[in-house]
Amino acid sequence: MRKTAAPARRVTIVDVARHANVSTTAVSKVLRNAYGASPEMQAKVRQAMADLGYRPHAAARGMRGQTYSIGVMLPTIRNPFFADVLDGITELLRDAGYQVLIGPGCNGQAEEARVTETMIDHSMDGLILVAPVSSRQHLDRVAGLVPTVTVGRHGRSASYDSVADDDITGARLVVDHLVELGHRRIAHIDHLENDPDRLAEMPNAVRADGYRQAMRAHRLDEYIDIASTSYTQEGGYLGAQQLLSRLHRPTAIFAGADIVAMGALQAIAEAGLAVPDDVAVAGYDNTMFAAFAPISLTSVDQGGRQMGRNSARLILERIADRTRPATHMKLTPTLAPRRTTVTPTP
Template sequence: MTESPSQRRPTILDVARAAGVSRAAVSKVIRDAYGVSPAMRERVLAAIEELDYRPSAAARGLRGSSYTIGMELPHLTNPFLTEIADGARQALLGTPYHLVVAPAAGPERGAIEALVDHRVDGIIAISPLVQPDWLEELALRVPLVMVGIHDDAASYDTVVGDDVEGARQVMGHLLGLGHRRIAHLTEGEEVTAARSTPHALRLQSYLECMREAGLERHVRVVHVKNEQDEARDATLALLREPDRPSAVFAAHDSLAIGALAAISESGLTASDVAVVGYDNIALAGHPLISLTSVDQSGRSLGQQAVAMIRERLEGRADARRFMAQPRLVVRSSSAAAAASVEESSGRARRRTPHRADASTGVSPTR
């Protein structure tokens, strides 16, 4: 007894019959190849959806493509990274490609190698500690886009935010509010001391802005692991110091939320200690959090990374860089410095110079 299409897994031939086209035409649509009219593509995609057709990954691999894009994430605890992954997922909707996420459970290079072993067609990675020479060699074998790494790459693409400008927007905002004792809460020294990582550039900009404002004696850099609890503990220690900071610039929002928890537990408010984060994750806009933060649109970064991978798959060979422009979103976590501090700040409270007009990219929100 022969099974009907509804009783077994549909095949490419079933799709071709339902769409009224040849198997070759269905294959072209699946591969997103040239030479397919919009009308034919629409019929084939409709038949694929109706039949719930899913090509075998093994068969696709044997034909030279797995139709999967691999994405390596250093960890899953930072909501900004999941926003980037979600942007990549959204960009692949309606295409024959699927996203495979590999969290790094140890050295980031291991997760990338696992994706290569699974024969993905391209890799998007967020690996600040992987050596560029190794990445250059890898990019000769598989299309590669690095997110958040300011490398001058020859063989792979990079998608970054303008971390220097973003950090200067933060510092200009805090200095303009009269703050002098501004602490910088950032990740471990292995990250900030690495090559051009976002956190290295944000730290560099913080130090430059403090120096330009004549506030070198108030520089305070605190390194923590990438965890809210450790950021909370570090901030509690800062608040116990006799000359506690009046503001905290956190290198990303998860650290900023840990700092806000410490300030609340200490019975203080934004009027006592201002906090500014970076990444503008969804939680930052919650009315009970209301965190001032730099928005660099994580989902847009993920979408851009997918676009560049697909360009590579279509034959582009030259290395390219995409840089997103940051925008400071001002909320209630960053209040003006107390009057006593503001009065004593004198000449040092002048606004830090920006590479663009100070009003550019700063927008108040509810």
């Protein structure tokens, strides 16, 4: 009868210490980034860990107070903007010795609650919640249990830190740009918001409000036209179909996100119309696809990677000091004009 191979033994800090010819105390200091470990000592210990394939035991570290893991909740992995935010988070946390673990929120309160509670149960040192749709009460409760930072969510709380874009300014940049090109019938595709208690805090609602304010500032109140669908490619497609079916169709569409603009471009093409000659299109997020030459989408750059880095820095500061006052950062967006917006044909 063939013998079953014994499972490989997990490498311990004792093994690392022997391999590096240092004490286990020195290895522990390096793992904790503690004072007293010289650069030479750190290099020697980290090389030994790499040689042996050593991985710190998360459960044991959690019992000692830290797991050096950060949970990141993403509402969806299909929106390329969230990849930019995630890049910024992982870049900064990697240098700080933290591991990032991702959980999908699926754009729903119940699923977000399951994800955040699971991350808390696994003793993660902090949570970064990207565009959360949960109630303020739930966010405050989570932040009371573990250091928390929200990304993209407006509103201020004393319980958690936040990083958001100035979406009012971003929407104004789009409307100003289109008006300068000669457009008047400028429509907007929004994400339908069903929860009135959340309305003032969600980025889609703030962008829609910024669109209305900008249109009124240009005395274009009569042309305000919003199709409320979803911040998805399908939502952009359906929203554009609605707008193009109007008796007086818009000459320009401001989509609330690049992913929405992609769906709008598809609907416009299927209607036999040309971009930008018949309908100009602008997005929001300035994702890598917006700059892709065959698409060349005008878009608002809200600095997704920088938002991620800022949120990572804030979570580290919150972990280091749970009692400090909450920080609420707001980034200033810029417009990246491209081929999808030009002066309309007379």
